Amino acid sequence: MLGLGEAEWGAVALSLKVSFWATVLSLPLALITAQALARGRFWGKSALNLAVHLPLLMPPVVTGYLLLVLFGTQGPLGRFFALFGVEFAFRWTGAALAGAIMGFPLMVRAVRLALEAVDGRLEDAAGTLGASRARVYLTITLPLMAPGIAAGAILGFAKAMGEFGATITFVSNIPGQTQTVPTAIYTFLQVPGQEGAALRLIVVSILLSAGALIASELLAARMRRRLGR
Amino acid sequence: MNVEIDITHGFDGLTLRVEAEVKGGLTAVFGPSGAGKTTVLNIVAGLIRPDAGRVCVNGRVLVDTGAGVFLPPAKRRVAVVFQEARLFPHLSVERNLLYGAKSRDGLADMVDLLGLGALMTRAPGTLSGGEAQRVALGRALLSDPELLLMDEPLSALDRARKQELMPYFERLRDEARLPILYVSHDVEEVAQLADQVMLLRGGQMQALGPVAQVFAGEGMAPEISRDMAAAVLEVSIAGYDARDGLTELRLGGTPLWLPGQAGELGHRLRLRIDARDVMLSETEPQGISALNILPVTVREVRAGPGSGALVALDHDGHRLMARITKRSVRRLGLEPGKRLFAVLKTMAVAARG
Known part of the structure; x- marks a missing residue:
């Protein structure tokens, strides 16, 4: 299909794997962070807000460098995770981490907006009906946020799919190991005679992005119908 | 069944001060907007923490600031029907009804009582205001509360819907054997539904007692917008x-x-007896179609902001009110102690065995 070669398929498969894990693992954290930012009252809230949004504003190469310093084999967090057998630098796991961090601010923003749109009076009503706070969250807050959570997840996934700067800085561009679709396109464009491969991957990128957008629109429409809006 | 409320709470620059003990039946929390009615309800429900005081239901302490007790709403067994129904939009009517219920046991009876059979699979967004409020009432009752709070549950509805819901509220009051606190600023609702009235003004509890007694009390008139001024009387059927x-x-x-x-x-x-349905005459009217003419004595004349005035009247110890123009006050020379005849239309609102 599409006449993709083995290296190109490898990049597509790796990108999907990296983006999937980046999304799945950062989503719960995004829910907690959004909850804290939207409703929490604690010291250091603005600092947290800044830290979450920093990757959106910094040059990605800086984020990649900081990841290398912190999560590299000699970095403090890198050594910590090595105790559990998890390594990041120059591994696909590192690409997932880079994608997760770059997509995180987008995800938190979408989830936070959804949370702020939830009518607190419905949560109060659930409380007066005897529901514990955990039950209120699971049965009222979360379902009412669902369209925003889905939007945030798709945004995060798309961001991870497209991540370039931080990824190439942190995990380099090793074919079959850390070469994602964007870094593969970059490589193919550097080599004379590889424009065909680059073009095929560009088409795949466009199809995946459009697919994600259409999926998110359909999902949001279905959820809105279910919420009777 | 009893509810003890003894609270002090600052809100909107006012101090809410309520000390009351309420037995079973429906107690209307009545007063103008801004009097603190909804604040009282929210404190009893646990949605607001009072500055000081305690609330007990059937001897169970819900909040006692002195003893440092504050039960969260979920542990109070106090159900609330809010002004805006607050149905969960992502759940069907049936799942809304069962949200606070421990089992499906009471569901069939509740569906019958409130006429919800045809609505069960509907989404709340598709219900009319009256239907939504019936579902909200069923949902509150199915959570098996010890006390039911209702916060102006009819005020968002038009007249026809109100009339449609009133009978359900009456049945609930008579059959549920559950104390109800019912916030309202509508004389019509209070006169029809309430067993007793707690009168609030500016955060202060002015009176607590049977409806006719509280309505006969001094200082009742300003609580009521001029169009809503009315007397509520208990009478017996003589023939x-x-x-x-x-x-x-x-x-x-x-x-x-x-x-x-x-x-x-x-x-x-x-x-x-609505104040606007009472006419006053200096002499006993003769040759008039009205059947009901009572000799009365003026107790108080209160001029309104516009052309109208409210006259408090006494007939044999019963208090009536008439709304007339300031010009008529001057022409008739109305002042406390003056004897007159009141010509009235009456409306029976509730039969009490």
Whole structure:
């Protein structure tokens, strides 16, 4: 299909794997962070807000460098995770981490907006009906946020799919190991005679992005119908 | 069944001060907007923490600031029907009803009682205001509360929907054997539904007692917007004139006539007499179509902001109110102690065995 070669398929498969894990693992954290930012009252809230949004504003190469310093084999967090057998630098796991961090601010923003749109009076009503706070969250807050959570997840996934700067800085561009679709396109464009491969991957990128957008629109429409809006 | 409320709470620059003990039945928390009615309800429900005081239901302490007790809403067994229904939009009517229920046991009866059978699979967004409020009431009752709070549950509805819901509320009051606190600023609702009234003004509890008694009290008039001013009287049924189809009532020593057969001989009946339906005359009117003419004494004249004035009247110890123009006040020379005749239309609002 599409006449993709083995290296190109490898990049597509790796990108999907990296983006999937980046999304799945950062989503719960995004829910907690959004909850804290939207409703929490604690010291250091603005600092947290800044830290979450920093990757959106910094040059990605800086984020990649900081990841290398912190999560590299000699970095403090890198050594910590090595105790559990998890390594990041120059591994696909590192690409997932880079994608997760770059997509995180987008995800938190979408989830936070959804949370702020939830009518607190419905949560109060659930409380007066005897529901514990955990039950209120699971049965009222979360379902009412669902369209925003889905939007945030798709945004995060798309961001991870497209991540370039931080990824190439942190995990380099090793074919079959850390070469994602964007870094593969970059490589193919550097080599004379590889424009065909680059073009095929560009088409795949466009199809995946459009697919994600259409999926998110359909999902949001279905959820809105279910919420009777 | 009893509810003890003794709270002090600052809100909107006012101090709310309520000290009351309420037995079973429906107690209307009545007063103008901004009087603190909803704040009282929210404190009892646990949605607001009072500055000081305690609330007990059937001896169970819900909040006691002195003892550092504050039960969260979920542990209070106090259900609330809010002004805006607050149905969960992502759940069907049936799942809304069962949200606070421990089992499906009471569901069938509740569906019958509230006429919800045809709505069960519907989404809340597709319900009319009256239907949504019925579902909200069923949902509250199915959570098996010890106390039911209702916060102006009819005020978002039009007149026809109100009339449609009132009978359900009456049945609930009579059958549920559950104390109800019912916030309202509507005399019509209070007169029809309430067993007793807690009168609030500017955060202060002004009176607590049976409806007719509180409505007869001094200082009642300003609580009520001019169009809503009314007297609520308890009368007994003295007879029925089959030829004309009129029920004879006794108010003090004077007969009053009410169209239709209002109930059994000797039964008590509650009347609402709107102030705008009372005319005043210096001499006893002769040759007039009105059947109900009472001799009254002026107790108080209160000028309104516009052209109108509210006159408090006394008939044999019963308090009536008339809304007339300031010009008529001047022409009739109305002042406390003046004797007059009141010509009135009456409306029976609730039969009480």
